[in-house]
Amino acid sequence: MIQIIINLVSGGLLIVGLFFFIAGILALWRFPDTLCRLHAITKADNLGLGFIIFAVALQVGWSVLLLKLIVVYLLILYASALNGYLIAQYAHHQDKSNEVK
Amino acid sequence: MAAATPSDILLCLLILSLALGVLGDANPFRGVIIFIVFGLVMALSWTRLDAPDLALAEAALGAGVIGVLFLVALRKQGEKDVSLATQRLRLNSVTIISGLLLIVFIVYLGALGVFSAWKTPGKGLVEPVYESLHLTGVSNPVTAVILNYRAYDTFLEIGVLYLVMLSVFALQPDEKAKFTSTEQYDRMLRSYARGIVPFMVLAAGYLLWAGAFRPGGAFQAGAMLGGAGILLHLSRPAMLLDMRGLVARLSLVAGFFSFCILGILAMLYGFDFLQWPSHLAKHAILTVETASTLSIGLTLTGLYASVERKLISPAIFYSGEEDNP
Known part of the structure; x- marks a missing residue:
């Protein structure tokens, strides 16, 4: 019984996570400029991945694997924050140098 | 081995079209980006084939390090020579003949592979x-x-x-x-x-x-x-x-x-x-x-x-x- 509930909940979380990923991809595709796209996709991806990690964590239960999942999520958050910043910085510099011209 | 699922076939088609994209795209920058995506999808397919060793190596080397090397090389190239970026593959007798030969060769190899797999069933060296x-x-x-x-x-x-x-x-x-x-x-x-x-x-x-x-x-x-x-x-x-x-x-x-x-x-x-x-x-x-x-x-x-x-x-x-x- 409990297993069925866990499966249902984690399946639902997976779908929610996928929804955020698809939303992020749509934004990457449709939004007008780099900063807008970045704004949308960094948020949507981190949230979507959070839901997916949560869904998988429900499946693995209390184990070492759970700890690894959390570490993976933290590392990805760290790297994606930095990547977003670097791309934004680059785009900002490009814009500035275009204005000067 | 399990039968191929629709997602496997999708993965194969994706790899093929990405490979075509890498070679066929007239813009080298886009070619490199597609190459990186190609490496990641290859890693995915290695995972599907139960070979996480190769998936790790492919993702880190094929997509990561080589992608970076390509991007840097492209930037250096762009500083010197921009004309390369607009070069396109022209259809002339040489490209048509070599393309046909390539297709014949690939069909031959494919037929050979199918034939030998059909002739020697079993698990090979496993x-x-x-x-x-x-x-x-x-x-x-x-x-x-x-x-x-x-x-x-x-x-x-x-x-x-x-x-x-x-x-x-x-x-x-x-x-x-x-x-x-x-x-x-x-x-x-x-x-x-x-x-x-x-x-x-x-x-x-x-x-x-x-x-x-x-x-x-x-x-x-x-x-x-x-x-x-x-x-x-x-x-x-x-x-x-x-x-x-x-x-x-x-x-x-x-x-x-x-x-x-x-x-x-x-x-x-x-x-x-x-x-x-x-x-x-x-x-x-x-x-x-x-x-x-x-x-x-x-x-x-x-x-x-x-x-x-x-x-x-x-x-x-x-x-x-x-x-x-």
């Missing part, structure tokens, strides 16, 4: 590999194949990497490598590199050790080390990679030489070249893997540093003054 696994000193069959059954192949692969680095040294400009970059230090990137590089080195050590009993090994660990080296270079634009020191040179040849030395030692004790006696196999494999990890990591970092003109080759001897000893 059973023999598992049967003598207890003699190899490791419990991961992939590592057993790479570093015991077929150690000779790996020996030559490491040798090729060493040759690549030697030719890069030979091609270094004969002028003093100097800090020409106008990029500024980025504080965020630097603090990130500071935080993450120790973890990357730790992860490389884990991958190396894990190779004995689960997916991992020298190539994956070396790719991780190379990634750490490239990250350090990215976060410090003024950093030069000085390969003139003894430690750097020894690390560069460590993989190749450890194979040579252990192989010859095995011969002295009456075995074949690179044939590990089973009670010493674990130690031999661990030694060559550790040494190869160092060499692979340093080679990958060196390749990146050389395209960025930040490599000081051991072939260069400066006479007189030294700015930063």
Whole structure:
């Protein structure tokens, strides 16, 4: 019984996570400029991945694997924050140098 | 083996179309981006084929390191020559004939593959590999194949990497490598590199050790080390990679030489070249893997540093003054 509930909940979380990923991809595709796209996709991806990690964590239960999942999520958050910043910085510099011209 | 699911077929089609995109795209920049995506999808397909070893190596090397090298090379190319970017593949007699020949060749190879798979059903070498696994000193069959059954192949692969680095040294400009970059230090990137590089080195050590009993090994660990080296270079634009020191040179040849030395030692004790006696196999494999990890990591970092003109080759001897000893 409990297993069925866990499966249902984690399946639902997976779908929610996928929804955020698809939303992020749509934004990457449709939004007008780099900063807008970045704004949308960094948020949507981190949230979507959070839901997916949560869904998988429900499946693995209390184990070492759970700890690894959390570490993976933290590392990805760290790297994606930095990547977003670097791309934004680059785009900002490009814009500035275009204005000067 | 399980039957192909729709997602498998989708994956195959995706790989094919990405491969076409890499070769066919007129814009080299887009070609490189598609190449990186291609590497990631390949990694996915290796995972699907139950070969996480190859997936790791493909993602780190095929998509990561090579992608970076391509991007840097493209940037350098763009500074010199823009006309290449607009070159297109023209349809003339040569391209049509070679295209037709290529198609015939591919169909021939495909037919040959299908034919031989149909003629010789069975599991191939899977059973023999598992049967003598207890003699190899490791419990991961992939590592057993790479570093015991077929150690000779790996020996030559490491040798090729060493040759690549030697030719890069030979091609270094004969002028003093100097800090020409106008990029500024980025504080965020630097603090990130500071935080993450120790973890990357730790992860490389884990991958190396894990190779004995689960997916991992020298190539994956070396790719991780190379990634750490490239990250350090990215976060410090003024950093030069000085390969003139003894430690750097020894690390560069460590993989190749450890194979040579252990192989010859095995011969002295009456075995074949690179044939590990089973009670010493674990130690031999661990030694060559550790040494190869160092060499692979340093080679990958060196390749990146050389395209960025930040490599000081051991072939260069400066006479007189030294700015930063």
